[in-house]
Amino acid sequence: MPETTSNPPPSHGTRAGNYFISNYPPFSFWTDDQAAAVEEAYSAPHEGTPPALGLYHHIPFCRKRCHFCYFRVYTDKNADEIKHYLDSTVRELEMMARKPLIAGRKPHFIYFGGGTPSYLSASQLVDLTDRMKALLPWDAAEEVAFECEPGTLNPGKLTAIKDIGVTRLSLGIENFNDRILEINGRAHRTKEVWRAYERARAENFDQVNIDLIAGMLEETDENWQNNIAKTLELAPDSVTIYQMEVPYNTGIYKDMKASGSLVAPIADWETKRRWVKEAFAELEANGYTISSGYTAVKNPERTKFIYRDSLWGGADLLGLGVASFSHAKGVHYQNLTEIDDYDAAISAGRMPTKRALRTTEEERMIREFILQMKLGRVKADYFQQKFGINILERFAAPLAQIQSEGLLQIESAAIHLTRDGLLCVDNLLHDFFLPHHHTDKIV
Numbered sequence: 001m002p003e004t005t006s007n008p009p010p011s012h013g014t015r016a017g018n019y020f021i022s023n024y025p026p027f028s029f030w031t032d033d034q035a036a037a038v039e040e041a042y043s044a045p046h047e048g049t050p051p052a053l054g055l056y057h058h059i060p061f062c063r064k065r066c067h068f069c070y071f072r073v074y075t076d077k078n079a080d081e082i083k084h085y086l087d088s089t090v091r092e093l094e095m096m097a098r099k100p101l102i103a104g105r106k107p108h109f110i111y112f113g114g115g116t117p118s119y120l121s122a123s124q125l126v127d128l129t130d131r132m133k134a135l136l137p138w139d140a141a142e143e144v145a146f147e148c149e150p151g152t153l154n155p156g157k158l159t160a161i162k163d164i165g166v167t168r169l170s171l172g173i174e175n176f177n178d179r180i181l182e183i184n185g186r187a188h189r190t191k192e193v194w195r196a197y198e199r200a201r202a203e204n205f206d207q208v209n210i211d212l213i214a215g216m217l218e219e220t221d222e223n224w225q226n227n228i229a230k231t232l233e234l235a236p237d238s239v240t241i242y243q244m245e246v247p248y249n250t251g252i253y254k255d256m257k258a259s260g261s262l263v264a265p266i267a268d269w270e271t272k273r274r275w276v277k278e279a280f281a282e283l284e285a286n287g288y289t290i291s292s293g294y295t296a297v298k299n300p301e302r303t304k305f306i307y308r309d310s311l312w313g314g315a316d317l318l319g320l321g322v323a324s325f326s327h328a329k330g331v332h333y334q335n336l337t338e339i340d341d342y343d344a345a346i347s348a349g350r351m352p353t354k355r356a357l358r359t360t361e362e363e364r365m366i367r368e369f370i371l372q373m374k375l376g377r378v379k380a381d382y383f384q385q386k387f388g389i390n391i392l393e394r395f396a397a398p399l400a401q402i403q404s405e406g407l408l409q410i411e412s413a414a415i416h417l418t419r420d421g422l423l424c425v426d427n428l429l430h431d432f433f434l435p436h437h438h439t440d441k442i443v
């Protein structure tokens with residue numbers, strides 16, 4: 001039984017570190033001596049019915065590096081270098097599609113992330129996806145998701161993105177204020193947002209999502225209210241709001257270090273949570289439904305996010321490209337994080353694995369549990385049927401602790417986070433980790 005740690009008081013300045021939990025066990029437990037586990041996972045098909053298969057393609061190029069960005073991105077690559085990278089990712093797919101674990105399966109969902117997938121030209125996108133489809137057909141895919149930076153979109157490119165089969169277009173708007181976009185190092189400005197959104201609507205994508213960040217440098221109450229108003233004006237199918245965190249390898253952290261400051265010059269966690277709470281309340285008042293700790297959707301019957309829900313339900317994910325993350329038959333792994341190293345591995349016909357972790361059944365159960373907690377509701381019978389575990393008993397102590405803080409309720413054999421619980425969900429999840437996986441909370 002994991003130890004229970006009481007949750008800290010709600011008001012804290014934003015210190016450096018990762019708040020958002022995207023996987024379990026934590027990345028710091030993945031090691032570079034477990035590459036053989038990845039080879040082994042791919043060497044035989046699943047026993048019995050395989051889970052859903054997803055394909056992730058990483059485009060590590062951006063026009064400019066945002067000050068809050070912690071991803072490995074390149075802003076200086078020319079067209080030949082980009083073409084060479086895309087060729088390498090196709091060679092990687094060619095290698096992986098032949099492996100016994102993948103052969104004969106078709107992806108249920110496809111995700112282009114980055115970096116900036118929309119940095120690619122229309123012809124690069126068409127060529128890349130034609131070659132990908134020839135290796136692993138997309139005809140069984142229920143969702144093709146694609147991240148865009150608004151300033152990179154023109155009508156021809158948006159038509160190409162639609163034509164290659166994208167169903168979920170996600171626009172990284174982040175803020176509706178040019179001064180805030182500029183001071184945070186974003187490449188786009190608001191006039192590009194309106195133009196990109198209008199053109200995306202004209203292309204009739206099944207779903208348009210917009211991303212916002214609560215707590216960018218110089219964010220204020222007044223400007224945040226304006227962000228909410230502008231969001232309602234656009235009326236996207238889905239709105240995703242992240243609370244700004246300041247990981248160590250960001251420009252903001254480098255400035256903090258240089259000035260000897262322990263606290264980032266952005267809003268504290270209490271304020272960021274309040275801003276998301278206000279946005280969720282306004283969105284709900286305008287007909288949206290809150291579908292996770294980060295997302296509001298206009299029509300929950302129609303607007304799904306298959307990538308998220310499949311991953312959080314234990315799907316296999318084949319990640320292509322530099323630094324991409326994958327999950328294959330219970331083995332987590334990440335690709336090499338430098339483009340030259342990645343390229344050298346692919347050229348030599350080797351899997352470009354950097355670090356990996358073979359998970360136990362218990363770790364996979366905890367992983368699904370904590371990821372599903374981010375939806376704000378977790379049903380006990382799902383875990384009973386899939387893992388033979390009664391989660392209400394298994395996690396009785398941490399659940400009771402969080403319940404006593406008014407952050408969740410248990411009804412009809414299901415856990416329901418309250419709104420306040422949902423808004424700080426990442427901070428609650430540490431309490432469900434195995435004792436040897438406990439890491440520092442930063443809030």
Ligand code: SF4
Binds near residue numbers: 066069073115149
């Ligand atoms: S657009 Fe996204 S990936 Fe690119 S630098 Fe900005 S935050 Fe990073």
